[in-house]
Amino acid sequence: MTRLRTAPAAAHPTADALALLGLAAEFEFEAFVRLAGDAAEAPSYTQRQEIARASRHAVEREERLVARIVELGGDPAETMAPFDGIVADFELRTTAGDWWERLLKAYVGYELADDFLRLLARGTDPGTRHLVDQLLDDPTHSDLVVRELSAALADDGVLASRLALWGRRLVGDALGVMQGLVARYPALTRLLDASSEQAVGDEDRITRLFALLTAEHTRRMERLGLTP
């Protein structure tokens, strides 16, 4: 059922910006922890070192986001608490079978999360939006994944088929997590609506979100030579 209505008013622009910052900071914190674990499992020293650096960048971003939360008068612990377990929620839906699946999982998940956060940031004040855009512009992890996976996939059609299928499962899981977040937090709905040119209904909002995120995801899979 598509129920058209005007977008909910952004009655609390600072509270809404804080919701985004809390989500982004919690996401970066959990990405930091998860990437540290990935670094420990990396099959080569070079990968280990680059993933460790990506992990360090994630915790640095979290610290910058926390500083912005404080700047806007928010309490970091309270602002991040609602999003506790956000990466774990995605993690638990599917278990990576080997290193390649693990690498692709992090890539798909983090890139989709970045797109989602950037989209939400469009609905916030210019300072917050600028900070989010600037922080998320970090290719450390994606460059590594594209290089390693491209090399592994070059002559391995079986791996390519397996990872293409895996990528399709992952994008579904990630979109499910985001849909759940939007459903639970009215602030995120308001930010999504504020990021758009026109007011939309609940179903249209999710359809539009999925369309935007899926388009970017498809481009990334194609960059790896995988059928999206």
Place this chain on the structure above:
Amino acid sequence: MTRLRTAPAAAHPTADALALLGLAAEFEFEAFVRLAGDAAEAPSYTQRQEIARASRHAVEREERLVARIVELGGDPAETMAPFDGIVADFELRTTAGDWWERLLKAYVGYELADDFLRLLARGTDPGTRHLVDQLLDDPTHSDLVVRELSAALADDGVLASRLALWGRRLVGDALGVMQGLVARYPALTRLLDASSEQAVGDEDRITRLFALLTAEHTRRMERLGLTP
């Protein structure tokens, strides 16, 4: 059997410095991973944030040590590889029962490791020694542990007894790991000897090392109000 002999000549001062740097870099890398896991388990937002910062500092130190390895003409992967699993070796000997035991375990282990690395660094070239001294001078983690444990121990004699016992087990385990390292790597033996005023035999060397490390450990336990 105490077998007096002259200290082995530091025939390869750069190779010996590289052994220290490889050990230190591997230690910092593993501390980074382990602290990221601790941050994820921390019982409060403040502790989580501080432990995450300590983890970030550890990986920053690792990056600086790797840069020094490269400066001295070493290959980072080869230089660190012999020490792979060094923290895990300590981890596996005893399993922390709760958060306080986990906090004390990290504190005892990391502080002893720092003392050990500083001592070994005395046997290296001034540039390496200065770098190690400078890098290890970071109170982020120890300040947190002392603050949190002191508060928890203030009115809890039962916890104090338990942690005092736990501290004694931990120091034994950590010294065992270091003794194993010195036994396996002649470079570390040469650095230990070069750090001392006089040449000593194998048993005297270990006795002296344990005496130095235990004295510092005792001071730290007393600072926490624990019977060493």
